[in-house]
Amino acid sequence: MTSEYRYQALENWLVQGIREHRWRLGERLPSIRTLCQERGxxxxxxxxxxxxxxAQGLVEARPKAGYFVTLPLRDTNKPLIFGRIEPPRPVTVSELFLDIMRRCAAFDLLPDLSVGKLPPGIVSLNRSIGRALRRQRGEHHQYYDAPAGVPCFREQLVSHYAKRGWAARFDQLCVTSGCQHALFLALMACCNRGDIVAIESPGFYGALQLLEQLGLQVVEVPSSIETGIDTDALEEILARWKVRACIVTPAYATPGGALMPLSAKKRLIELANVHDLAIIEDDIYADTALHGTPDPLKAMDQDERVILCSSFSKSLSRDLRLGWVSGGRWHDRILHLKLVTQLATSRYLQEGVAEYMADGSLGSHLRRQRNELRINRDHLIASLQAWPCEVRVSNPLGGLAIWAELAEHVDTLAAYLPALDRGVVITPGPLFSASGQFRNCLRISYAHPWNNARSQALASLPELLLQR
Known part of the structure; x- marks a missing residue:
């Protein structure tokens, strides 16, 4: 019996155990010592x-804890790849999206649930911002900040990105009022009314809202929930229509947490260079990585075609309306548009967050958050697998949400109002498409802890969905 056969036999035995739910998602495998003793x-x-x-993504090693199941095995003959190529079209955002936002329910099934105490990271953030406000002297309150933002905050962003492989300069960054504002500036800078913009499908509904407001047309690019935008499909689209820009989220894209592989990133850059394309990178979810944080697409940009947009709203605080954009060849235009659309950003807010980053508080917060998000994600996937109906789910390594695909006859849009009658706000799949695709899909967030109320709300959904 060869050594190779022995480790392969153990590997196959463990895989079979995961497949048969001997060890479920989030559960710990037997220790190395136990496996040595029991398997000889x-x-x-x-x-x-x-x-x-x-290496296959089936388990993860946790320091001083062991190996834990991270990927539920599913039918590999049915990859979670969605979307179809259709001609460019104007965008009309559903009123349902506005209703969800009015209810503050973008990332919570129960937005009216009473909140608990502030996390330590937010307490530290508030203290840093408070100190910055108290430090104001003289007549600072009488002056606007420069459009690009205060240097100390931009320098901290430079340090933040240096850890991810991008050697940015602080003069390449412009501070904005959140990532949505950064995306808005990026689109205004590189597109004119009537231009065609490519987006992932399913993709970010906030981007669709911006395209509608700017009078831009959209072409949806079929995308994988696991690996992101299909670059072959994008190449076909670029050959058929004159696309001016492409919005992508390489790191943990909503709605399912897709992570673009390095080969796809390289291909995307190549296509941008060949077709004179602006790439607008939505980098907002990168800091939610459960493992190593991936390098931004911007780090590969040699021709200044990538406009990076981000903020701390998904990794730190939704209420912290502080974002940034690095505009590449369009940066000067973006600075002018920032002046026109916002004029300036709060100086004390930038200085407070810069202090929060410099003293290590952000790093500590992100480490705590990753542990919490991993627990929330594993609980959600295990709960969905226990549903009494056919459901296939993504298993993201970052982001804040899972994409659930139900049987083809299920209509998640029709279930929205009945769920609302019970106080539960769902996010139906068609919101993530300009053409109404994905009616049998849901995005479900794991941003909040699964207390009894949220768990019960989640468990009530199959009854509502199966009636549609």
Whole structure:
């Protein structure tokens, strides 16, 4: 019996156990010592088998805790890839989107649920901002900040991105009022009314709202919930229509947490260069990574075609309306548009967040948040797998939400109002498409802890959905 056969046999046995739910999502596998004793194997053989499972994304190693199941096995003949190529069209955003936003329910099934105490990271953030406000002297309150933003905050952003492989300069960054404002400036800078913009499908509904307001046309690019935009489909689209810009979220795209592989990023840059395309990178979810934070697409941009947009609203606070944009060849235009649309950003807010980043508080907050998000994600996936109906779900390694695909006859739009009658706000799949696709899909967020009320709300959904 060869050493290779022994680790392969252990690997196959563990995979079979995960498939048969001997160990469910989020549960700990037997320890290395236990596997050595019970299976009669060497430590090296067991470690090799576990490392192979980790490389496949089936398990993850947690320091001083062991190996945990992270990927539920599903039918690999049915990849979670959606979308179809249709001609460009004007955008009309559903009133349902506005209703969800009015209810503050973009990331919570129960937006009216009473809130608990502030997390430590937010307490520290508030203190840093308060200190910055108290430090104001003289007549600072009588002057606007420069359109680009205060240097100390931009310098901290430079340091933040240096850890992710992008050697930015602070003069390449412009501070905005959140990521949505950054995307708005990016589109205004590189597009004219009537231009065609490519977006992922399913994709970010906020981008559709911006396209509608700016009078731009949209062409949807079929995308994988696991690996993001289909670059082959994008190439076909670029050959058929003159596309001016493409909005992508390479790191943990909503609605399902897709993560673009390096090869797809390189291909996207190549297509942008060949077709004179502006790439608008929505980098807002990168800091929610449960493992290593991926490099931004901007780090690969040699021709200044990538406009990076981001903020801390998904990784720190929704209420912190502080974002940034790096505009590449359009940066000067973006600075002018910032002056026109916002004039200036709060100086003390920038200085407070800069202090929060400089003293290590942001890093501590992100480490705590990742542990919490991992627990929330695992609970959500396990709960969905227990539903008494056919459902296939994404298993993101970052972001704040899971994409659930139900049987084709299910109409999630029709379930919106009945769910609302019970106080539950769902986010139907068609919101993530300009052409009304994905009626049998839902985006479900794991941004909040699964207390009894939220768990009960989640458990009530199959009854409502199966009646449609």
């Amino acid at each position: 194997l060497s430590k090296a053989t067991v470690q090799h088998a576990l490392q192979r499972l980790e």
